[in-house]
Every structure is written in C-alpha cells, then in structure tokens.
Amino acid sequence: MKQLTLYPGAKINIGLYVFEKREDGFHEIESIFYPVGPDNSNLEPDKLTVSVCENQNEETLFYTENYSEKVRMIECGLDYPGTPQDNICVKAYELLDADYQLPPAVIVLEKHLPVGAGLGGGSSDGVCTLKALNELCNLNLTQEQLTSYAEKLGSDCPFFVQNEPRLVTGRGEILTPLEEPACTALKNISEKYRVGITFSPDCFVSTKKAYSIVPKRKKNGLGDEEDERPYIPITEAITIPVEKWQGRIVNDFEAPVFKEFPQLEKVKASLKETGAVYVSMTGSGSAIFGLFPNKEV
Secondary structure, three states, rough: EEEEEEOOOOEEEEEEEEEEOOOOEEEEEEEEEEOOOOOOOOOOOOOEEEEOOOOOHHHHHHOOOOOOEEEEEEEEOOOOOOOOHHHHHHHHHHHHHHHHOOOOOOEEEEEOOOOOOOHHHHHHHHHHHHHHHHHHOOOOOOHHOOOOOHHHHHHOOOOOHHHHOEEEEOOEEEEOOOOOHHHHHHHHHHHHHEEEEEEOOOOOOHHHHHHHHOEEEEEOOOOOOOOOOOOOOOHOOOOHHHHHHHHHEEEOOOOHHHOOOOHHHHHHHHHHHHHOOOOOOOOOOOOOEEEOOOOOO
C-alpha cells in the first residue's frame, strides 16, 4: 500500500467578535486565524497516516476479516467523540471518493490536539486527509479545488488548506489575506513571540452552547451605543504594541464561558503570572493561549 504521514497543526483566534444572526441562521464573526504548531508553540500536533491500496490483490485483502467499509479508520491517543467511522477524516475520504472513486484506504489518527478546545484540530485533520489523498491518488487538485472540498467539511476547514494567517469574516468561511500594516504586525509577532497554550482536559465547551450564551454585538463593524465593549477592527487593533492588546483585542466567548467553567479563568491568570504579555481564550474554548517573548515558553 502507498502511505503518507502528515502532522496536522492547529490555529488560535486573535480576537473573536460575534454579531447577531444572519438570515441563514449563522452568526457573523470577525477574527484572525493564526496557525500554531511545534515550530512556534508548545503544541504537539496530531499524527495522521493515510494508506491506499495500489492494486487489485491489495484491495481483495483489504475486505477480509468481515470488513466491508471502503475506508478503515483507526484512532488512538486522546479520546475522540463518536465512532471511528464518524471521524471527519472519513468524511473527507467520502467527499473525494464520490467524485474520483478512490481505492480502499486505511487512516490512522494519533490524536494529540484536544477536542472541543477551540484549536480547530479536527478541521486540520480533515484537511490533511484531503491533502494526503490528493497526493497518494494523483488527483492533482488545485488549491481552489481543495478549498472547495474543505468548505464542505466545516467552517474552519478552508483555513487549513493554505495554513497562513487570515482575516476571517462571514460565518467563518470568508478568508482574506492580511494587508499592510496588519501583515507586518503579525510577522513581527511571529518573530518576537512564542505561543504557549494550555487547556483543561475536563472542560469540553460545546460550540452550539457557546453561541447560545455569548452576548451578540449588534452592528458588524459599526459598534453600538448600548454595547459597552469597544469595537476596533481586528486588523487595526493588532497594529498597536502587543503589550497593549489586553482589553482591546477580545474574544466575545470568553466571559460567558468563564462563568460556566471558572477554572479556565484561573488558567488565564496563571499564564499572565508566568510572563505572557497577552492572554486569551481561543475559539469558543476551552484552550487558553499566551504570547510569550521568545525563549520564555
């Protein structure tokens, strides 16, 4: 069998504003997705190994042992909700199989990134599966085609196709490359700071519930006189010194989630105490990240 191993990373949200529901039932958001992995953080990435049959003999052997599914999913490491066949990696395989009649495959996922932490680890797993199958099966899909499939997997998934900092708007599906001076500001952050991430394994924050309890901003991009939270476009806010981000660049989910899980507020305080110049929850939780001057993580 042909085999390829990839190491799916994660993302953090630098700021996350949640506005009122749109006509399609989704909330408008504004955030910056920033990729994190072992090169710029303390995170250990997932390990994803995809194997595909190369000939008819291998396909015949694949279906032995009373196994009839075309894709076999094996999970290890951290617990993953649902059955293996419910995994997003299987969905990624099925999306491509519907159009290209893929050979049978075995997917082994060694999970290190926590589920329900706001890090996008599952989305990253799914997109890496698309990339692995694209290479192993010689599909020659373009970035645009991979992005189209990623959109069908989930709102966060398109980000991981190129895995570069992006302004995220809409319901999370609109990814816009950063322009100056925001682009230079983020480059400065990547050079001077390392991301320290911690999470509580006993805190699983449901995204659906998080959206139900978060106070919604009333006017996307315009602020609101009755809203005490000041609105500064995130691409503008990140250009101020990182030491002044706290209180200016906020995650709207943070306050209501901390009420549900007060231990997360203690985690945030501990990161500040250990030298982080900026600390925030990412996504709808439960991971908390801090930006530390290099060599302090």
